[in-house]
Amino acid sequence: MNIFLLIMAAALALPALAADPASLLAGYQAEARKADAAFAASARRGEHFFTATHGGEWSCASCHGNPPDGAGRHAKTGKTIAPLAPGADPQRFTDAARSEKWFGRNCKDVLGRVCTSAEKADVLAFLLKRRS
Amino acid sequence: MTLGTDMNKERILVWDLPTRLFHWLLAATFAGAWLTAESERWRDVHVALGYTFAGLIAFRLAWGFIGSRHARFSSFVTGPGPVKRYLASLLLFRPEHHVGHNPAGGWAVLALLGLGLATAASGYAVHAEFAGHWLEELHEGVAEAMLALVFVHIGAVVVSSLIHRENLARAMWTGFKRGSSADAIRRKRWVAAGALLALVAGIWTAALQGALR
Numbered sequence: 001m002n003i004f005l006l007i008m009a010a011a012l013a014l015p016a017l018a019a020d021p022a023s024l025l026a027g028y029q030a031e032a033r034k035a036d037a038a039f040a041a042s043a044r045r046g047e048h049f050f051t052a053t054h055g056g057e058w059s060c061a062s063c064h065g066n067p068p069d070g071a072g073r074h075a076k077t078g079k080t081i082a083p084l085a086p087g088a089d090p091q092r093f094t095d096a097a098r099s100e101k102w103f104g105r106n107c108k109d110v111l112g113r114v115c116t117s118a119e120k121a122d123v124l125a126f127l128l129k130r131r132s
Numbered sequence: 133m134t135l136g137t138d139m140n141k142e143r144i145l146v147w148d149l150p151t152r153l154f155h156w157l158l159a160a161t162f163a164g165a166w167l168t169a170e171s172e173r174w175r176d177v178h179v180a181l182g183y184t185f186a187g188l189i190a191f192r193l194a195w196g197f198i199g200s201r202h203a204r205f206s207s208f209v210t211g212p213g214p215v216k217r218y219l220a221s222l223l224l225f226r227p228e229h230h231v232g233h234n235p236a237g238g239w240a241v242l243a244l245l246g247l248g249l250a251t252a253a254s255g256y257a258v259h260a261e262f263a264g265h266w267l268e269e270l271h272e273g274v275a276e277a278m279l280a281l282v283f284v285h286i287g288a289v290v291v292s293s294l295i296h297r298e299n300l301a302r303a304m305w306t307g308f309k310r311g312s313s314a315d316a317i318r319r320k321r322w323v324a325a326g327a328l329l330a331l332v333a334g335i336w337t338a339a340l341q342g343a344l345r
Contacts, residue, residue: 074175105172
């Protein structure tokens, strides 16, 4: 195997980083099935998760609004946040690394911990059901 | 710039008050911004710290032209020749002594100010939403580069303090070093220090009133 082929393979794999919401959901669901083979993402569970405060001060909806296909408002700074639902903002959930980064930051703010793959799959299922 | 072999050394004022205030406020602001970076709960504090950080650097750039002797860029920014000579003198265990910043330290000061400006500017651009993901990455990248340089700076301060047998961190706190009276500055520059504090107080007043969004 020569190094040139390796580099070419890596370059070809790069576009895979650009994602779409449905494939991200499928990825999280597949991850969740490793722990629970019967897991299926649920928009209803996702909505409940999205609007619950989980024993803390904030819910996801505190900043992203509910329903999340309208603009949100930052709970601390009051700045407008673009709609989270991909149906309202097609830019949303099209970059896997970015989605992971912001799930990471925001889950810690709302839950005080990282979200599980099952929770992320549920939330994505809920967001994808919301069409503006 | 005198050599370290000078025997008649006394306690002399080297760093004026604005330079010292700037240094420790910048360090505290950078640490605070780092600690408030990860949570939206602290977003407004992080932004206020960012404005403070930018204000401090703007002050320091001006002070580099109108400040007292050892604070001026003209006294410590050199070409690559003196930097190479200084680093070589360290490797040969015959360190050149400089009352103010040594030539390598001078370059580090410029790099820290430059990275600090880039961090503040990119942070402003992220907050103002001039662009998306790549700006966030840029902001994080320059902040991380600045943190790395801060660690290099701290390491160099420790090493230089040991080699020259003088506590450089304490000198940046008190303003005093041991040296020849010819190298001393005469005044602490209280007025400019007051102006710097007023600038910081103004930024925080504006932030608390919600004017810096």
